[in-house]
Amino acid sequence: MKTSYLFLAKGFEEIEAIAIIDILRRAKIDLKTVSMTEDKIVSGEHDITLMADELYTKAKWDDSDFFILPGGVDGTKNLFLNDSFKMDLLEHYNQGRYVGAIGEAPAILGELNILNEKNATALPAYMNFLQGATYTGLPIEIQDNVITGRGVADSIKFAIGIVSILKGKDIADKVSKDMLLIMG
Numbered sequence: 001m002k003t004s005y006l007f008l009a010k011g012f013e014e015i016e017a018i019a020i021i022d023i024l025r026r027a028k029i030d031l032k033t034v035s036m037t038e039d040k041i042v043s044g045e046h047d048i049t050l051m052a053d054e055l056y057t058k059a060k061w062d063d064s065d066f067f068i069l070p071g072g073v074d075g076t077k078n079l080f081l082n083d084s085f086k087m088d089l090l091e092h093y094n095q096g097r098y099v100g101a102i103g104e105a106p107a108i109l110g111e112l113n114i115l116n117e118k119n120a121t122a123l124p125a126y127m128n129f130l131q132g133a134t135y136t137g138l139p140i141e142i143q144d145n146v147i148t149g150r151g152v153a154d155s156i157k158f159a160i161g162i163v164s165i166l167k168g169k170d171i172a173d174k175v176s177k178d179m180l181l182i183m184g
Contacts (some may be wrong), residue, residue, distance in 0.1 A: 002065035007037040009076025014044035015152045023159035045072040071103020102149030102158050118143040121150045
């Protein structure tokens, strides 16, 4: 299986990032966290720090499967201002690979025209930044090779959606059941 990458820029939304990391690793998905700073230690929006697996400046995307962007006001802004990252993201998407963004971060996908003629969701305050998309306001939207999530409260659903895409419904259901999200 290829590697999925979650990008941690200073000011990332911690719950979104940690929920995704935890659930994908429970599903045995090869996930690497990438620091967008010069240090592997990255501070989130609420001063919670995470130790990334690798630095963006040293990462290689040859084996990439999924690029995942947690939100956070400053985290999204810091990703948005990184032209090199946006070029890598766009190239990844144009190769038919998966991209996911939650909270404020779907605005980056909108700016890159990745959401054209797709249903998408994001924090309601960011709905006008989803250029070319139809904003649904649903917890998650999956269309083609793109998944978007509304925000913090939907982080688990968003992560389970990624598991479903990469590992199928049975594994997504098993992880959900193990976490008591579904009973039975």
